[in-house]
Amino acid sequence: MHGYLRLVLAFGVLAYHLGYGVGALHLGPICVVVFYILSGYVVAKLLDRFFPPGTLWLFYKERFLRIYPVYALLLLVSAVFFFGAGIGQPEATALNVFAHITVVPLNYFMFWDVAVLRSINLSLLPTAWSLALEIQAFMILPLILRSSVAKGLLGMISLVIFGLSVNAVIDPNLWGYRLLPGVLFMFLAGGVLYKVLESHAADGAIFAKFYLLTSWLGVLASCLVAWSIGRFQLGLPSPALGFLLGLPLAWITTNKIRLPGGAMAGQLSYGVFLIHMPLIYAYSFYFKAEVKSLTCLVAVSIASLIVSWLVVTTIERMVWKWRRSITNSAASHSRVRSAEQSVEARSQLRFASSWPFRLALSLVALGSVFAIFQARVGYPLVRTSPIPVNAISQSGDGVFSASLPFTKHRPNPVHLRTRLIENGRSPMERVWSSSEVRRSTEGVYSTSRSQVWFKTSDGTDPRTNGRAYALVFPLVPPLWLEIGGWIVIVILVPLSVSIGRRQCSVASDSRPHAVPSATCG
Incomplete structure (x- = not known):
């Protein structure tokens, strides 16, 4: 049923961009936050069923084939339309071309000038900033989801950042909606939800339920505090409401409830989400009509579905065969990998235990912490x-x-x-x-x-x-340096935990009759 939920969410974002909403609540951010939760769920499902440890590069390859071909085709269609019609005074520069090709910089449009449509300050696919955020989550989630310590620590740090944004202590639009440090706990909640509902692994179930309950209650508490001190509307309440509604909704509509056509609905949702904004501008340009109308809503919805269906039946059907071969390759690679894992683990452990590696890791971590501290506190420089x-x-x-x-x-x-x-x-x-x-x-x-x-x-x-x-x-460091510091910290914590667990695992394997150390978890 998640496929139908994704399609409904895509149409919710479409309606939001036509001006529909409920009072001060914005339908678009609510739907996007639910997408975050479902993305974490999908990553955990893929890792559990198709990509065991040692096949991370195949996971990245499969995600690339799922995301990029459809994105590239719709980007080309959008570019032909906007440059051909001259809408929005389109202008190509080295920076915005690079940002559109590599996708990820689109998430930082508030810091870098990546807009192509100059008069309205938008990219060719305006909703692609959230796709860029999901790509960043896909890059680090496999490193975090397999470690309970990393999930708990980084999830709680992200929840604190989000709580501060709800109370408008820090910029709510950035840290509570658009940047990964403030919404990482939402992706992790989706991954943990999969472990509770569908994973065959029995370990960590108590922690998973505790994480979900703590995250949900933490967001609720942040909202109540903001409401009590009169800062709820300042803190952009829609993402918080999206999480409070989206987590139970994802739980209810889990794939244990199966309806025919769910897979096709999920595939259609991706195209509808990406292409509806160019179609809204096309409707306004050719019909010279008000976009907040039932006629525009129906016309753009139908056109979005048609374009998405054409993409699914052409590009996605061809790419699906490649993605299927990757999952099969991951399964065979896992069988071969298990025979070689002991030797490889010892080799990696020797490298990770070497003093040059530890020194470099420490210097990078200290530099990142210093950059963040200097940016947030303004001292000592x-x-x-x-x-x-x-x-x-x-x-x-x-x-x-x-x-x-x-x-x-x-x-x-x-x-x-x-x-x-x-x-x-x-x-x-x-x-x-x-x-x-x-x-x-x-x-x-x-x-x-x-x-x-x-x-x-x-x-x-x-x-x-x-x-x-x-x-x-x-002296405040450039924003890109501060963001880089946060990204490094987010990567180094699960990396350090993974190294520690690997040391325990190798030590236990070398003594088959010994009882594993209590520190191995």
């Missing part, structure tokens, strides 16, 4: 920038202002951590607005995203009193 006398202007009432030496706004604004010092002495007193500076007597300052307002310590003119004024502000 700071910069002092003197304010030239000719850059100071008077704003009246003894208040003077100058431009800040940085202009880019970050999720944690740098200006809130900027200090103003006079003659190299301790910082002046900060107040929170320029109006407070005007009401104060002397020796205070306030900052905005581009300006600093201040009064000198004795009320004199800073342009003529002979004193030096300087701004001290944190």
